[in-house]
Amino acid sequence: MLVAVASVAVIIAVSALAPRAGVGAPLVLVLIGLGVSFLPAVPALEVEPEIILAGVLPALLYAAAASFPSMDFRRDFGAISGLSVLLVVVSAVVLGFVFSWMIPGLDLAAGIALGAIVSPTDAVATSIIKRLGAPARVVTVLDGEGLLNDATSLVLLRSAVAATAASVSFWSVVGDFVWAVAIAVVSGVVVGLVGLRVRRRLPTPALSTGVSFLVPFAAYWPAEALEASGIVASVTAGLVTGTLSARYLTPQVRSAEKTNWRTVEGLLEGALFLVMGLEFFALVTDVQAEHGSLWQALWVAVVAAVGVIAIRAAFILPLLRLLARRRRRGEEMRGALTTMQDRLDAKLARRDDSRPMTSADAVDVLHAAWPEEDQERRRRRQEQWERRVADHPEEARHRQRLLDRLDQFRRRLTRRVADIDYLAAAPLGPKEGVVLVWAGMRGVVTLAAAQTLPQDFPQRSLLVLVAFGVAVGTLLVQGGTLPWVVRRLGLAGVESPTAADHAAGLRAVVHDAATGLLDGAPARPDGTPYERDVVATVRGAVVREESERDEDAARSDELSAQYFELRVRVIEAQRDALLRARADGTFDSALLSRALDLLDAEQIAVEMRGETL
Known part of the structure; x- marks a missing residue:
């Protein structure tokens, strides 16, 4: 217990002081662990890998994914999947040949197993780059890679270990x-959907947050x-x-969950880096007992660390060219x-709503977007629409189904244009490529995966120490120099050129949502209208952002209750508008998240003041 308390105290102190000194807290914790591991009074420490892989990593990756902007993940899924799947496989195979050549008695399958262990970057290790103010898209790609490449590594490791005892085919x-x-x-x-539905029915934020701690393991096992x-x-x-919480959970629940998970993340991340250092002495003694020298492990680790960087650089160079080509094509x-959007909007605006919409009308609207289509293609498109609505002969449902289809088509156009604007505003050029290469650090996952090797695996202790050397070496060397590299490239603290425009656009979205609700003569849940004075006061406080206090907004308890009720409805309408904008991808994800957080804080404050009446 004393050791646990002391460890938590060290983690808190380092996390608070390291940023002031301009050093990453993970680096300091690893160095502290290394130093402590050699103290005579400290016994050799070896943590069971299942504790990390099954007990800690699911929670950390779940928390990271829950805060990950889903629309950015979708936009860069090609780059993320290439780095997290193809790069891991290529690195493992290439390094497997190198390891089997460098280490006597190690066959190719065992070499690929070690290659699979040292190939994936660590999602926790890449947290170092986030505090540097590096370009948001670089952080997105690195985070997405770290979330997914562990699965590729562990599946490949499992197959390589099996191949040391029996033949395993490529297709298997x-x-x-x-x-x-x-x-x-x-x-x-x-599990994610069930977890949200269960949490929506719980009475307090504390219980809901408690269930959220179970969700990653309920999905993993x-x-x-x-x-x-399971990862x-x-x-x-x-x-x-992360994508659906705003629709399922109250602001109070989301706020409590975010605070509690940040605490858990900080302590678990710090503990993992501290454990990395503390395990070093036990690994050294094992290798010395089996091989008598550490030089071979050190030499192989250096070659492996240089190899993973070189392979990563060779992979990212053509990837950047492909992304540039995609950007130019977009x-x-x-x-x-954009012309399609304008024609579609104009055609829908001119359509006569006094009669039901037919398939011919729908095709006519779509034809406005593609006026160059020949008559044969137009005919086939009309037949396609008629087949889609064949099961809905009722006139009203038929019309609504067509309108829904057109709305989906229009939203796809909007999302596609927004994706093009995003890629154009945040290109990944040579400078960003250097950061992507140099930020590919290894971490605790590499060490934990190495320790899952069977006890009778060929030269197990040597391979585990090599993996440890690669993880600690890349973390200290790359992590220690990464701030200098980012600043040298001029990428530290760079703000998106579209940030100001997006901020103004978000304010307009929020303003229009509030105005639309208030102009629509909203009614209370019992059907009675709100008092005019209440609507006017809410309009002044929300739409015109006047500074009058809520407590003075009405002169009676009844009017005050209406006021706070209408304020909450306006906030909910504004949140719905922001969520629709997020689905369309028309604004920066960080600005959207901040705007949603501000609405949550405002709703919590309004509801608390309303409860005091």
Whole structure:
């Protein structure tokens, strides 16, 4: 107990003081752990890998995924999937050949196993870059890579270990990976949705937050039991929670959950880095007892660390070219897509709403977006629409279904244009590529995965020490120099050129949502209208942002109750508008998150003052 209390105190102190000294807290914690591990009074420490892989990592990755902007994840999914799947596989195979050549008696399968261990970057380790103010898109790609590449590594490691005892075909490895991901995604989605539905029915934020602590493990264990990736399941549950929490949970619950999870994240991350250092002495003594020298492990670790950086650089260079080509192609398409939007809006605005909408009307609207279509294609499009609504012959439902289809089409156009604008405003050029390469640090996952090797695995202690050397070496060298690299490239504290425009646009969205509700003569839940004075006061306080106090907004308890009730309804309308904007992807994700947080804080304050009446 005393050791745990002392460890928490060290983590808190380092996390508070390290940023003031311009040093990453993870680096300091690793160094402290290294120093303490060599003290004579400190026994050799070896933490069971399952504690990290199954007890700590699901919670950390779930929390990271829950705060991850889903629309940015979608936009950069190509780059993220390439780094988290293809790069891990390429790195593992290439390094496998290197390891089997450098380490006597190590076959190719065992070499690939070690390559799979040292190939994935660590989601926790990349937290170092977040405080540097690096470009948001670089952070998004690194975070997304760190969330998903562990699954690729662990599946590949499992297959490589099996191959040391029996032959394993390439297609069996591919099948294992597809199964691991597919089942994990299903498990994560189901658990994430069930968790939100359960939490919505709980009476207090404390109980809801308590359930949220169970969600990552509820997703992890069923997936693992089905030989799928529990890590991917936990990440998927986190993405579902982060995307839908604003619609399922109250502001009080979201605020409490965010605060509690930040505390848990900070302590668990610090504990992992501290444990990395504390385990060093035990690893050294094991290698010395088995091999008599540490030089071979050190030499292999240095070659591996240089190798992962070189392979990463060789992979990212063509990736940047592909992304640049995609950006240019999108910019070329933007004009045509915008024209489609304008024509579609104009055609819908001119349509006669006095009669039901027919399939011919729908095709006529779409034809306005593509006037160059020939008559044959137009005819096929009309037939397609008629088949879609064949099961809905009722006139009203038929019309609504067509309108819904058109609205979906219009939103897809809006989202596509927003994606093009995002990629154009935040390109990944050579400077960003350097940061992506140098920020690919390894961490505790590498060490934990190495310790899952069977006890009879060839030269196990040497391989574990090599993995530890790569993790600690990249963390200290790359992590220690990363602030200098980012500043040298001029990427520290760079604000998006569209930030001011997006901030103004968000204010307009919030203002229009409030005005739309108040202009629509809102009625109370019992159907009675709000008093005019109440509506006028809310309009002054919310729309015109006047500074009058809520307590003075009405002269009686009844009018005060109406006032606070209407204020909450306006906030909810503003939140719905922001969530629609988030789904369309028309604004910066960080600004959207901040705007949603401000609405949550405002609603909490309004409801608290209303409860005192």
